[in-house]
Amino acid sequence: MILRGIDPFSPARRRTRVVSVGDVKIGGQNPIRIQSMTNTDTMDTAGTVEQVTKLAEAGCEIVRVTAPSIRDAENLRGIREQLVKLGIDVPLVADIHFTPNAAMIAADIVEKVRINPGNYADKKKFEVREYDESQYGEEVERVADRFRPLVLRCQTNGTAMRIGTNHGSLSDRIMNRFGDTALGMVESALEFLDVCEAESYFDVVFSMKASNTQVAITAYRLLAERLEARKPGEDSYPFHVGVTEAGAAEDGRIKSAIGIGSLLEDGLGDTIRVSLTEDPVREVPVARGITERAGRDLIVSSPTSSGDASIEIDATPIDLGLEQTRRSSVAMNWAGLDVGGEAPIRVELEIADALARPAEVAARIATELSALHDVECESLLIGCSGSEEFSRIVEFHRELESLGQGLPISLRIDLADDEVLDGATQPVVLPIEMSLGRWVGRIDASTKGSDILRFAEAARKARVSIEWELSGQNHEIPGLVRAALSNMGGDSLDCAVSLVPSASLHAVRILAATLADQQASTLPIVLRQRMDAPPTSASVDSAGTSIPDAALIDASVRLGSLLCDGIGDVVSVHSGIDVAVAVDLTYRILQGARQRTTRTEYISCPSCGRTLFDLEETTAKIQARTDHLPGLKIAVMGCIVNGPGEMADADFGYVGSGVGQITLYVGKEVVARAVPEIEATDRLVELIRDNGRWVDEPED
Numbered sequence: 151m152i153l154r155g156i157d158p159f160s161p162a163r164r165r166t167r168v169v170s171v172g173d174v175k176i177g178g179q180n181p182i183r184i185q186s187m188t189n190t191d192t193m194d195t196a197g198t199v200e201q202v203t204k205l206a207e208a209g210c211e212i213v214r215v216t217a218p219s220i221r222d223a224e225n226l227r228g229i230r231e232q233l234v235k236l237g238i239d240v241p242l243v244a245d246i247h248f249t250p251n252a253a254m255i256a257a258d259i260v261e262k263v264r265i266n267p268g269n270y271a272d273k274k275k276f277e278v279r280e281y282d283e284s285q286y287g288e289e290v291e292r293v294a295d296r297f298r299p300l301v302l303r304c305q306t307n308g309t310a311m312r313i314g315t316n317h318g319s320l321s322d323r324i325m326n327r328f329g330d331t332a333l334g335m336v337e338s339a340l341e342f343l344d345v346c347e348a349e350s351y352f353d354v355v356f357s358m359k360a361s362n363t364q365v366a367i368t369a370y371r372l373l374a375e376r377l378e379a380r381k382p383g384e385d386s387y388p389f390h391v392g393v394t395e396a397g398a399a400e401d402g403r404i405k406s407a408i409g410i411g412s413l414l415e416d417g418l419g420d421t422i423r424v425s426l427t428e429d430p431v432r433e434v435p436v437a438r439g440i441t442e443r444a445g446r447d448l449i450v451s452s453p454t455s456s457g458d459a460s461i462e463i464d465a466t467p468i469d470l471g472l473e474q475t476r477r478s479s480v481a482m483n484w485a486g487l488d489v490g491g492e493a494p495i496r497v498e499l500e501i502a503d504a505l506a507r508p509a510e511v512a513a514r515i516a517t518e519l520s521a522l523h524d525v526e527c528e529s530l531l532i533g534c535s536g537s538e539e540f541s542r543i544v545e546f547h548r549e550l551e552s553l554g555q556g557l558p559i560s561l562r563i564d565l566a567d568d569e570v571l572d573g574a575t576q577p578v579v580l581p582i583e584m585s586l587g588r589w590v591g592r593i594d595a596s597t598k599g600s601d602i603l604r605f606a607e608a609a610r611k612a613r614v615s616i617e618w619e620l621s622g623q624n625h626e627i628p629g630l631v632r633a634a635l636s637n638m639g640g641d642s643l644d645c646a647v648s649l650v651p652s653a654s655l656h657a658v659r660i661l662a663a664t665l666a667d668q669q670a671s672t673l674p675i676v677l678r679q680r681m682d683a684p685p686t687s688a689s690v691d692s693a694g695t696s697i698p699d700a701a702l703i704d705a706s707v708r709l710g711s712l713l714c715d716g717i718g719d720v721v722s723v724h725s726g727i728d729v730a731v732a733v734d735l736t737y738r739i740l741q742g743a744r745q746r747t748t749r750t751e752y753i754s755c756p757s758c759g760r761t762l763f764d765l766e767e768t769t770a771k772i773q774a775r776t777d778h779l780p781g782l783k784i785a786v787m788g789c790i791v792n793g794p795g796e797m798a799d800a801d802f803g804y805v806g807s808g809v810g811q812i813t814l815y816v817g818k819e820v821v822a823r824a825v826p827e828i829e830a831t832d833r834l835v836e837l838i839r840d841n842g843r844w845v846d847e848p849e850d
């Protein structure tokens with residue numbers, strides 16, 4: 151299914167109407183707005199005012215405050231008055247779940263109201279019930295009657311509204327008809343839009359959040375497509391983009407960057423919130439890093455620039471559909487490492503200068519890689535130039551092996567390097583125990599067909615696989631693919647393809663689409679990524695994580711987006727940072743994109759005024775006990791009102807249900823209520839054991 155309204159080959163921003171939230175305008179040509187949410191008790195006026203002030207000073211352009219009750223909603227007036235006295239004019243949004251009466255009050259005070267279609271007029275009971283058409287219609291009408299007064303109030307006041315659907319809190323009615331799906335999320339939101347449009351109220355922004363990045367991406371894309379289908383060619387409604395319950399530290403940032411960044415690269419998103427289980431002020435620089443990265447791509451490819459967006463691409467648009475299954479590819483073996491086919495997506499390091507100083511580089515790589523826990527670098531790609539370097543390959547390999555890192559090695563060779571090509575095809579060059587993974591050769595617009603053929607023939611003679619790395623502008627990629635594939639000579643030769651690391655993710659989509667057009671859709675694709683330390687004046691701070699945020703955001707967006715779409719068989723990283731950090735980050739991105747699981751996943755809410763315990767501290771405590779259980783999903787949620795619904799596909803849940811009290815879940819089932827907080831982590835561990843999901847931590 152090719153989605154209407156999204157160009158897979160260029161990051162052209164989707165056209166939307168402008169919605170005013172006080173003086174801040176969302177959508178149209180306005181910048182992508184950054185917002186966040188307080189996690190103070192809304193009845194704590196001073197505390198909330200202080201946090202709103204800090205957020206505004208950090209660059210947050212819109213601040214959301216929870217309004218769980220009528221009292222809280224009324225207290226928004228006091229908060230607003232204090233902010234005015236302090237000269238803070240950031241627009242406020244009231245966050246509403248389950249309490250339409252609070253929404254009616256908030257709509258008189260703040261600039262925007264967020265409602266959740268899953269619980270605005272429904273209580274979540276996890277009931278399974280069949281609805282016939284007339285019963286379903288009656289329910290929709292009941293919800294509309296409940297919602298209409300808020301629409302009319304917002305219209306009268308000029309208050310904006312976000313229809314904010316969450317994957318985990320769909321109503322029982324929607325769940326029973328559409329299941330726990332992106333389609334259900336979209337249908338749920340559109341029912342509420344119908345009421346708005348019937349009253350000619352259009353100041354609407356949408357969100358489709360999920361903690362699963364693939365579900366979030368799918369839901370936003372599907373909503374864009376459905377809105378375009380409703381009113382083709384018209385400016386549509388702006389999107390608020392976010393990944394909910396993303397967690398904390400590196401993984402929270404990675405998940406957010408994958409989900410939000412991917413959508414911005416699709417041109418979807420007019421305001422964003424990064425939601426971390428941390429002080430909300432720390433969300434702002436991460437959000438800024440994501441919008442700045444998107445801004446760079448949007449500017450480079452705008453139709454008025456000399457970028458590729460204005461140039462027709464000679465490839466059939468790739469399916470950015472709703473089934474994000476991994477693209478199928480042929481299986482290969484690179485010096486003992488299975489690649490493509492059913493093999494997991496591999497993680498490789500590229501080391502340019504290894505053969506210039508083999509012993510020194512081997513020692514550095516081995517030392518840095520030895521710091522890895524739970525994951526490992528699976529392959530090395532090293533540059534090889536001239537016969538002297540070629541003669542040092544064995545030394546480098548043996549050196550690494552003696553240091554406990556006997557990894558498969560592939561060579562990057564210049565197509566015109568006669569010395570290496572001649573040397574590599576001699577009968578006895580490498581010892582039997584050291585076969586090479588593949589040769590990587592770069593092709594650009596100036597490469598001659600005869601050089602491509604000679605390289606392929608030499609690889610065939612040396613019995614080694616190849617990878618063509620293509621380098622060119624987006625519109626040149628189809629031609630480069632054709633040149634590579636048509637000059638490979640006779641007999642079959644295992645071949646993978648890639649683009650240079652500076653190529654955009656849209657360029658990689660063009661590559662995948664061209665391969666499909668050339669009946670070569672099963673060639674494995676290698677994703678290349680540079681991870682460099684940011685300049686000292688980096689625009690984002692590292693917020694206590696071990697990875698520079700700029701490298702983290704760029705890699706998460708670029709790789710994560712492609713991986714979520716099922717593109718990529720190998721991630722090959724050229725690292726300007728510590729190689730262990732780069733490898734670890736790559737595995738975290740693979741997990742964030744739900745493509746390769748190597749650690750425990752935590753789904754923790756960002757906390758808000760409803761939160762019943764210290765989420766950051768508790769999550770860290772649970773993490774310390776359980777972070778050696780790969781594949782397990784543990785939810786840590788601040789309140790029983792929203793927590794159980796929001797934790798979607800978690801295996802175990804730890805949910806605040808009263809002051810000092812925790813309710814524990816296995817899946818969606820309550821298994822222990824009112825557990826004293828002090829005992830709750832131990833009880834959670836017991837539950838994991840009782841359900842056969844525990845393994846003892848390996849000893850160091």
Ligand code: SF4
Nearest residue numbers: 755758761788789792
């Ligand atoms: S789950 Fe967390 S963020 Fe959501 S309403 Fe409850 S406490 Fe607030």
